[in-house]
Amino acid sequence: MPHFEDFYANKLRGALGVTDAESVLDLRGTNRPTAEASLKEMLERSRFAKGKTVAIRLDPPPEGGGETLFQPAGRLLLDAKRRGWVERLQTLPAGDGLGFYVALAGKAQREPD
Template sequence: MPHFEDFYAAKLRGSLGVTDAESVLDLRGSNRPTAEASLADMLERSRFGKGKTVAIRLDPPPEGGGETLFQPIGRLLLDAKRKGLVDRLQTLPGGDGLGFYVALSGKAARSSDG
């Protein structure tokens, strides 16, 4: 079996992270309504441009445990995937912290029916 450097092995395993994304939506320090509004705005704007990849960064759980934005943001992203706004959705690798790597679909190609 060939040996790969960690960087290339991670690429083969599909663990795309912050450095692989074209842009970053940093929701660390945001409250839930602000984070959800920022995500909704990003998804809405993505409908009119070309597809791109985005790393969405979230705060880790507070010391001693507690709620994070992981579940509510994850649900919104899954809903966007069902609606065809997101092509690929995965969690960030552990070294990048809590969050998601998202490939936005972008503007749908127009058919030339006519």
């Protein structure tokens, strides 16, 4: 079986959605400060627990256009990925609406001495 880089292997696996996640963080109907606080709390708590997958749901753009939480939430999640707190980050499939599928890294396992 050939070896694929993670980027291509993830493409072959397909998009993971709300039904694939262990839990859902529904931020639909929340304002930006509340949503950012919820995301930061989720990321901070994940550092001290076992890894898990979370579907983060966001409101679609309002009629006629406008701002959504997609970009600010995405920035927070990308920063967490750079820090090693998030193992996998992708958008939800179109059928699940606007949001992200996130695999949280969880607490690092300590090596026995």
